Amino acid sequence: MSANTLRVERATPGAQRTETDRRAATRSAALRYPSLTTTVPKEFVHRASVAEVMLTDWERRDEHRFTVTAQWPRSHTFFTSVNGCHDPLIAAETLRQAGTLLAHAEYGVPLGHHFLMWDLSLTVWPEHLLVDGAPTSLDIDIVCSDFKMRGDSLAGFRYQTVMRRAGQVVATGGASFTCMAPKVYQRLRSNRRNSAGPQLPLTAPAAPQNVGRVSPMDVVLSPVGQEGRWQLRVDTRHPVLFEHPVDHVPGMMLLEAARQATVATTGQCATPLSVTAEFSRYAELDTPCMIEARSLRRTGDEESVEVTGHQSGELVFRSTVTVAVPLT
Known part of the structure; x- marks a missing residue:
């Protein structure tokens, strides 16, 4: 399907119109503004x-x-x-x-x-x-x-x-x-759906200021008492991260977890300069997902942090986030 299927041709400026053209234009006036x-x-x-x-x-x-x-x-x-x-x-x-x-x-x-x-x-x-x-x-x-x-x-x-x-x-x-x-997806996920337990209870958020957030509602990490390690905080009521019902944790939420873990690791609420991520498997809603972060390197005014997520000992995703940090 081409994008042109959804467009209406512009009227040529200055072109002569017949009475039939004018009547057609009146009937479809609402459709004659494709530049909007x-x-x-x-x-x-x-x-x-x-x-x-x-x-x-x-x-x-x-x-x-x-x-x-x-x-x-x-x-x-x-x-x-x-x-x-x-x-x-x-x-x-x-x-x-x-x-x-x-x-x-x-x-x-x-x-x-x-x-x-x-x-x-x-x-x-x-x-x-x-x-x-x-x-x-x-x-x-x-x-x-x-x-x-x-x-x-x-x-x-x-x-x-x-x-x-x-x-x-x-x-x-x-x-x-x-x-x-859909049928292929149902077969792929059937074992998981049949064995999935109840959704995990919502865990307490990390302090928003420590992960670059203002509202606790937007925090996706929960402290577990270990430096550089958190549990993914999965709030399926979040209006953006869970914008529609899904049967797994969305990839955008995992990217946000990587960003928040990077802020907590570097202590800098800076604009990420680059993000890379590889997703190995679905992150399930009924199993704790543990997030770990470690500083990789600091070059000049940039620092890179590797963030990983595991469920039941299996790697879910791996991400590297590079941020700008002030020179000391």
Whole structure:
């Protein structure tokens, strides 16, 4: 399905119109403003709320090259500004949405299919992330590659992105995922669903100021009395992290856990400069997920922290977060 399917052609300025044209224009006046900004269909980016859709349009440039447009609000209930900059994780969410959009709208993956992200990387330029007096509009160049097929159906691909704001590069990054039909997903998860116990009770949050948050509701780490170690705090009522019902911990929540663990480890509530993550398996809702962080290196005014998550002794994800720290 092409993006053009959802668009209405602009009327040519100065062109002569017949009476029939005028009547048709009157009947469809509401559809003759294709330059007005709206979001892409929320179903294409796996959101239940239109308010959580970051993407506004897309266009195919070449066989596997696309331009996607997006808009970030000046403020967001969860992706809050850091030192006057947009939260880099809103860029990660935008990157995630871009992949699902293209999979559905351009590569024919049916709605209702399940997506499993295997890795994500993101690098940002904080000087171009400053929150301005208006929402931030973005142009995103995307190249898709490494396609995986299941019979005649697309089963996944990798994509690389460059996000620009008024021509300036804001972020670069990429991700890969696989997708599967509902019946395949049900078979994959059937043993887990049959053996899953009741959801874990909600644990107490770490002190918000220690993990770079203001509200305890947004804290995803619970202290366990060990330095550099926490239990993932899973609040399925959170309106953004659990924006719609799911049977596992969302990848964006694991990225947030990595970011919060990095803040706690470095003692700096700084804008992350880069994030990489690899996801090994589903993080289940009924089993404690232990988060561990260790400082990897400090080079000049940057420090990198490795964050891992384990459930029942098995690695769930591994992430490296690099932040700017003041010189001492």
